[in-house]
Structure formats: structure tokens, C-alpha cells
Amino acid sequence: MKSQSRAFRTNAEKALLDTQLQRALNIAGSGFIDKRRAAIDALPVFELLRDAARTIKEHTLSHLDDYLLRFEQQVRANGGQVHWARTPAEASKLVVQLCRAVDAKRVTKGKTMVGEEIGLNEALEQAGMIPIETDLGEYIIQLAEEPPSHIIAPAIHKTREQITALFKQHHARYGLTKPLETVPEIVNEARQVLRQEFLQADVGITGANLLIAETGSTVLVTNEGNGDLTASLPRVHIVVASIEKVVPTLEDATVILRLLGRSATGQEITSYTSFFTGPKRDTDQDGPEAFHVVLVDNGRTEMLGNDYHPMLRCIHCGACLNHCPVYSAIGGHAYGWVYPGPMGAVLTPLMLGLQQAPDLPQASSLCGRCAEVCPMSIPLPDLLRQHRFKLHEQRVSPLLTRLALAAWASLARHPASYRWVMNRISHLLHRVSRRQGRFQRLPFASHWTQSRDFPAPQGETFLSAWAKKVAQKRGDK
Amino acid sequence: MRVGLFATCLVDLLRPSVGFAAVKLLQQAGCEVEVPLAQTCCGQPAYNNGDRNNAARLAKQVIDTFYMYDYLVVPSGSCGGMIKVHYPELLKNDPAYHAKATDLAGRCFELTSFLVDVLKIESVDAAYTGKLTYHDSCSSLREWGIKQQPRHLLNSLDGCQLNEMANTESCCGFGGTFCVKYPAISTRMVNDKIASIQASGADTLVAADLGCLLNLAGRIKRLGLPIKVFHVAEVLAGIAHGPGIGEDESA
Numbered sequence: 001m002k003s004q005s006r007a008f009r010t011n012a013e014k015a016l017l018d019t020q021l022q023r024a025l026n027i028a029g030s031g032f033i034d035k036r037r038a039a040i041d042a043l044p045v046f047e048l049l050r051d052a053a054r055t056i057k058e059h060t061l062s063h064l065d066d067y068l069l070r071f072e073q074q075v076r077a078n079g080g081q082v083h084w085a086r087t088p089a090e091a092s093k094l095v096v097q098l099c100r101a102v103d104a105k106r107v108t109k110g111k112t113m114v115g116e117e118i119g120l121n122e123a124l125e126q127a128g129m130i131p132i133e134t135d136l137g138e139y140i141i142q143l144a145e146e147p148p149s150h151i152i153a154p155a156i157h158k159t160r161e162q163i164t165a166l167f168k169q170h171h172a173r174y175g176l177t178k179p180l181e182t183v184p185e186i187v188n189e190a191r192q193v194l195r196q197e198f199l200q201a202d203v204g205i206t207g208a209n210l211l212i213a214e215t216g217s218t219v220l221v222t223n224e225g226n227g228d229l230t231a232s233l234p235r236v237h238i239v240v241a242s243i244e245k246v247v248p249t250l251e252d253a254t255v256i257l258r259l260l261g262r263s264a265t266g267q268e269i270t271s272y273t274s275f276f277t278g279p280k281r282d283t284d285q286d287g288p289e290a291f292h293v294v295l296v297d298n299g300r301t302e303m304l305g306n307d308y309h310p311m312l313r314c315i316h317c318g319a320c321l322n323h324c325p326v327y328s329a330i331g332g333h334a335y336g337w338v339y340p341g342p343m344g345a346v347l348t349p350l351m352l353g354l355q356q357a358p359d360l361p362q363a364s365s366l367c368g369r370c371a372e373v374c375p376m377s378i379p380l381p382d383l384l385r386q387h388r389f390k391l392h393e394q395r396v397s398p399l400l401t402r403l404a405l406a407a408w409a410s411l412a413r414h415p416a417s418y419r420w421v422m423n424r425i426s427h428l429l430h431r432v433s434r435r436q437g438r439f440q441r442l443p444f445a446s447h448w449t450q451s452r453d454f455p456a457p458q459g460e461t462f463l464s465a466w467a468k469k470v471a472q473k474r475g476d477k
Numbered sequence: 478m479r480v481g482l483f484a485t486c487l488v489d490l491l492r493p494s495v496g497f498a499a500v501k502l503l504q505q506a507g508c509e510v511e512v513p514l515a516q517t518c519c520g521q522p523a524y525n526n527g528d529r530n531n532a533a534r535l536a537k538q539v540i541d542t543f544y545m546y547d548y549l550v551v552p553s554g555s556c557g558g559m560i561k562v563h564y565p566e567l568l569k570n571d572p573a574y575h576a577k578a579t580d581l582a583g584r585c586f587e588l589t590s591f592l593v594d595v596l597k598i599e600s601v602d603a604a605y606t607g608k609l610t611y612h613d614s615c616s617s618l619r620e621w622g623i624k625q626q627p628r629h630l631l632n633s634l635d636g637c638q639l640n641e642m643a644n645t646e647s648c649c650g651f652g653g654t655f656c657v658k659y660p661a662i663s664t665r666m667v668n669d670k671i672a673s674i675q676a677s678g679a680d681t682l683v684a685a686d687l688g689c690l691l692n693l694a695g696r697i698k699r700l701g702l703p704i705k706v707f708h709v710a711e712v713l714a715g716i717a718h719g720p721g722i723g724e725d726e727s728a
Contacts, residue, residue, distance in 0.1 A: 365652025
């Protein structure tokens with residue numbers, strides 16, 4: 001998908017004024033936060049699991065090549081194939097080739113964020129195939145021709161009214177014209193439409209939440225069961241996954257699964273946790289004839305061992321989005337690419353280049369709530385700050401900001417001048433404020449005063465008043 | 478015990494009474510308080526805007542200024558957090574200063590935490606008539622784990638009622654230069670926070686960080702709401718009877 005991240009500022013301002021979006025975000029409200037809290041409170045070992053998961057991931061990352069090769073070996077032993085893609089273009093080309101090889105016309109898709117990352121739907125369409133999203137949220141935004149706005153709830157920005165309107169517009173051709181009111185009615189109608197698609201599809205593509213080296217399995221968590229139908233009904237199942245998803249053993253996978261559901265939706269475990277291990281065996285009644293895994297790098301090996309290494313622990317639970325005050329205010333689309341919120345503000349500049357997303361690392365108050373809730377203990381504010389160091393070093397940040405900061409630092413390095421200047425400013429502002437205690441407008445501070453008054457100084461700086469007090473005391477003695 | 482007070486640049490310029498309140502609280506608790514005049518800024522604006530070099534220069538200056546004291550006390554979780562959490566990281570490749578930074582970090586405390594955790598103060602001898610609500614600054618909460626200390630002291634005030642607001646752990650939208658770089662997003666965040674403050678039924682807002690307070694008071698005054706705003710030190714020191722932050726002095 002084409003990035004709009006450079007337009008973050010404008011997009012964010014538009015999002016704040018978009019009443020439909022604000023209504024949708026408001027309805028979502030603190031639902032995820034409250035459910036996560038309750039799920040974690042009910043599991044006293046959560047912190048221990050968190051430490052264990054971090055250790056598992058760090059161990060895996062330090063032997064990533066080993067585990068990936070072991071995974072490949074196991075997939076092959078199970079009768080499947082593994083394909084390696086360095087870039088998004090390579091990855092989507094590989095998938096298209098695999099689809100073409102079986103002369104695919106219709107391709108069902110379970111939820112895959114990596115699929116978004118590599119622009120898979122566009123590639124399939126260009127190759128003349130019809131991709132059909134089967135996750136309800138993904139299906140809704142596919143109808144709306146929009147990208148996902150959340151990594152686990154892709155249509156969270158849509159209100160029920162918008163969804164029923166979309167269905168009305170697109171489902172008439174199936175003879176489905178009954179007005180929809182309730183959520184179950186919406187879900188049922190989507191099921192009716194998608195059931196046909198599942199049966200007709202030639203290829204099913206899913207993502208993976210985990211890859212297990214020991215067994216060659218790919219793990220997918222869903223709440224709708226669409227993943228299972230996508231994987232097992234068509235003749236071919238293709239899994240598209242990024243390389244950092246691998247864990248050594250089945251047991252390791254379960255540790256992460258216990259964190260994932262709770263952190264994401266507050267569920268102890270999602271409705272479906274599916275393990276796909278190779279194609280249909282002779283003894284199996286169902287399943288695909290062929291099983292492929294496309295492993296996508298897209299800059300991840302470069303992150304190994306560098307400043308952004310901890311980001312590779314991410315299990316895409318979305319907790320950092322749900323708890324981010326900026327994400328909650330503007331929604332996911334303003335971030336302009338596949339991954340929004342704090343994790344997106346770290347990943348997008350790494351995948352597209354800092355120049356393509358210079359606002360993302362800056363547009364955070366660094367409140368730290370994301371790191372606090374991250375099940376993999378990723379220090380997201382520190383990683384955002386790493387980007388800011390680079391933005392400063394590469395002089396991408398605005399010149400005026402850099403000059404103002406340099407001037408401030410230079411003054412602050414000369415305490416005597418600093419005291420004198422600050423005291424003069426304090427007196428001046430106090431006099432100008434005419435004892436009103438605040439300014440409604442102030443030169444050079446319009447970004448503050450456009451929505452806030454600026455509290456006025458009290459007349460003399462603390463250091464100046466203190467120095468006088470100390471001198472007076474000495475005099476008294 | 479010799480305590481060096483780092484007032485912070487915001488207190489120095491915009492709310493000196495917080496500095497005097499901090500001195501009073503520390504002296505009442507038996508500390509010998511000094512305010513070294515060589516103090517300026519902790520370097521956080523530079524650090525969070527990506528300018529590591531200037532941040533490191535200022536960090537070293539703060540370390541040199543305060544190293545001699547038994548403790549360094551800051552009436553701000555944010556500037557204090559810069560010293561405690563970020564100086565050692567910032568200076569990790571500086572052989573001369575890294576050990577000093579780590580040492581000073583261990584002796585650096587946010588004011589309310591210092592009073593309760595180090596000086597073991599149980600109560601303050603002051604009064605405040607009103608319904609207070611306490612805003613947790615993100616740094617106090619997450620870089621320091623401070624939650625109960627200020628509440629403990631506020632609860633000991635004569636005549637005071639503490640009303641907890643909902644979403645007390647969410648950011649007020651200040652975020653240093655964030656609030657002027659992304660004013661629209663910041664304004665939305667401060668509006669949400671103020672809605673929680675109003676819903677708590679409190680008539681006075683207190684917090685331990687002047688940054689948050691300037692932002693909150695600025696928006697509260699712009700909206701014309703009848704909520705007084707004070708730094709927690711002013712209330713605890715019993716000097717919160719004058720105009721609150723952003724309030725008319727002549728009224």
C-alpha cells in the first residue's frame with residue numbers, strides 16, 4: 001500500500017474533526033483496556049510469563065538463522081515448501097507465482113498484516129486474480145477500499161451504520177437486501193456471502209502469529225474461524241509470515257499465546273487457535289493439497305542487534321495502540337501506512353525510511369503507557385527517541401525547532417547569563433500580564449495559545465529570589 | 478543531611494512559589510536545604526528532541542552542580558526522571574561521567590517520594606479546604622512508580638478531601654515540546670483529561686509536575702472553568718492560599 005505517512009499532521013487534524021471516526025473511536029472507548037486489565041488481574045503469573053516470553057524471543061532472535069532453517073526443514077519434512085523473500089516486491093511476486101502455478105482465479109485471505117506490508121492484494125489484482133478478505137473486519141474495509149486502522153481490529157474506525165450501508169451497497173447482487181440492524185445480523189450476512197467464497201476459492205492465504213521450528217507448524221489466532229476455512233478448503237494454502245515470528249518449540253508458542261490473547265482483547269485464549277502443519281496427509285479427510293510458507297524479511301535482519309532490535313520481539317497484540325492517547329484520539333489511518341500507534345511509529349520509519357515518516361516518532365508525548373502494557377516489554381518510547389536522535393542528526397526535524405533548542409541549550413550552559421535572562425523575562429512578562437495571571441496570546445507561542453492560556457510568571461525567578469534571601473540572611477548575621 | 482534542591486527551569490521562571498514550598502517541606506522535615514545557583518535546565522528538551530550532544534552537556538553540568546550533596550531532590554517526576562533514568566543511559570559511553578551519573582541517579586528523588594520513602598514523613602502540618610483531585614504525571618507514575626506517596630501526604634491535610642478522577646493514568650497531553658509541535662492532538666488529550674477532572678467533582682487540581690500543570694491550567698482557564706490549580710508542594714506546604722496557576726492576582 002502507498003504510504004501517506006508524510007501527511008501525518010494534516011491527516012491527524014482531519015481525523016480529530018471527523019465526526020464519524022470520533023464516534024467509532026468513542027464507541028470502542030476503553031473496551032480493550034478494561035478487558036485486558038481484568039484478564040491480567042485474573043492471572044497472577046502474568047509478569048512471570050512476560051519475562052519468560054521475552055527470554056524465549058531473545059534466545060530465538062540470537063539464533064534466528066538456526067531456527068528458521070530448522071523450521072524450513074520441518075515444513076519440508078511435513079510435505080510443504082518454504083520460500084524466502086527479502087523485499088515486499090519479492091514476497092508478493094512469490095505469492096502471485098504460487099497462485100498462477102495452480103491457475104488460481106479466486107483467492108481467499110485470512111488476516112495477514114504482512115500481506116498488507118507487502119501490498120499483496122494489489123499484486124493479486126494486478127495479476128488478474130480476485131482476493132477476498134474473510135476476516136469480518138478485513139472484509140468490511142476491503143468493501144470500503146480502505147486500509148486497516150488497527151492491527152487486530154482493522155475496521156475499528158467504522159460505525160455500525162457505516163457497515164450496514166456498505167453491505168447494502170455491495171450485497172444487493174447476492175439478493176441480500178434485508179435491512180440490517182444488529183451485530184448478529186451483520187455477521188450472519190457476511191457469513192452467507194463469504195461461505196460461497198470459501199467454497200469457490202482456489203488458494204487460501206493466511207498470516208501467522210507464530211512459526212514453530214520444532215514442528216514446522218504455523219499458528220494463527222482468530223475469533224471467527226475464517227482462518228481455518230481459508231486454510232483448509234482451497235487446494236492450496238499459502239502462509240505469509242515475517243521471519244521474527246519463529247519460536248523454537250510448541251511449548252514456547254504456548255507461553256506467547258497466553259500473553260497474546262490477554263494483551264490483545266482480554267481473552268484468555270482466542271476462539272480459534274489453529275496449527276497448520278503441512279498439506280493434507282493420505283489419512284486426512286480434509287486439507288489443502290499443497291502447503292507453502294513465504295518468509296518475509298523486509299528489513300528485519302538489519303534490525304537484529306541494532307538500536308531497534310527489541311522491536312523484533314513484537315507479537316502484534318495491539319495493546320500499545322489501545323493504550324496510546326494519540327492513537328485513541330486520531331485512529332490508525334492518520335499514521336498513513338500499515339502499522340499505526342506506537343509500534344507503527346517505530347516500524348514505519350524503519351520499513352519506509354525516516355524521510356517518509358518524519359512525524360511518526362515525534363507525535364508522541366512519550367507518556368510510556370505503551371511500554372508499560374507491552375507483553376514483550378519493548379521499550380517503545382526509547383525506540384521512538386532513537387528515531388528522534390536520527391531525525392536530529394540527519395537534520396530532518398524543522399530548522400526552527402533545532403535553532404530554538406540550540407539557543408536554549410546554549411543559554412542553559414551559562415548559569416549566570418541564564419539567571420539574568422530568565423529574571424528579566426520573568427519581570428517583563430509579569431509586568432505585561434498586568435497581574436491577570438495569564439496570557440491569551442503571546443508572541444512565538446501561538447501553538448500554545450491557540451487552545452490554552454499561558455500562565456504568567458510571578459514576578460521574580462526562584463533563583464533570583466533565593467539568592468536575595470540568602471544574601472539577606474548573611475547580612476542579618 | 479544536605480539536600481540540593483533542583484527547582485527546574487519551569488519552576489524557576491513560572492512558579493517560584495513551588496521552589497519555596499519545596500524548601501519549606503524539606504526544612505520542616507529536618508533537611509539542610511541548599512539551592513545551588515549554577516542550576517539551569519536538566520536537558521530533557523534537547524534529549525527528547527533528539528539532540529543528544531546538548532543533552533549530555535547539560536547532564537554533566539547538573540551532575541557537577543549536585544554531586545556534592547547527599548541527595549538531589551526535584552519537585553518534578555519528569556526532570557527527576559531525566560536525571561535518574563536517562564542520564565546513565567545518555568552518558569553510558571562517557572568514562573568520566575557514567576559512574577557519576579549512576580551514582581547521582583541513586584541519590585536523586587522526586588519531592589513527594591523523598592518525603593515519604595526516604596524521610597519517612599507520615600503527615601504534613603498544613604490545611605487545605607477543598608476537594609482535591611491528583612493528576613499522576615506520566616514520569617512520576619511510570620519512570621518512578623510513584624502513586625501512593627503524594628496521596629498519602631495529601632490525605633493528611635486538614636480539611637481536605639481527595640477525589641480520584643477516572644483515567645488518572647492517562648497523559649494530559651503536555652509531553653514537553655509535543656504540546657506545541659502537535660497542538661491539535663495535545664488539545665484533544667488535555668480536553669479528555671479535564672473532562673475526567675470535572676467528573677471527579679473536585680474544585681482543585683494538584684500534580685507534581687509543573688509541565689502538566691501549565692498545560693492543564695492553561696486549558697482550564699481558557700475554558701473558564703472554576704477549578705483551582707496548584708503544584709502538590711504548594712498545597713502540602715500550606716501556601717496554596719494565593720492565586721492558583723494561571724489565576725488573576727488582583728482577584
